[in-house]
Amino acid sequence: MNKxxxxxxxxxxxxxLAACGSEQQPAEPSARDAAYSEALEKARSVEATxxxxxxxxxxxLQQAENPTAE
Numbered sequence: 001m002n003k004x005x006x007x008x009x010x011x012x013x014x015x016x017l018a019a020c021g022s023e024q025q026p027a028e029p030s031a032r033d034a035a036y037s038e039a040l041e042k043a044r045s046v047e048a049t050x051x052x053x054x055x056x057x058x059x060x061l062q063q064a065e066n067p068t069a070e
Contacts, residue, residue, distance in 0.1 A: 029037075
């Protein structure tokens with residue numbers, strides 16, 4: 001009986017400690033997160049540039065295939 005009270009008390013204490021830890025504020029973004037964000041932004045910029053080049057090439061090819069369309 002004494003063992004079950006000890007286990008119950010330990011469980012309640014660990015439960016209380018776990019509940020207290022949930023109110024912590026999230027940490028500031030780390031340097032790794034900042035580097036990831038910069039790399040992602042650069043990739044999006046490159047993607048936009050390549051998409052513009054593709055659109056220009058598509059338009060040029062369309063004009064070459066059908067010169068009387070415009």
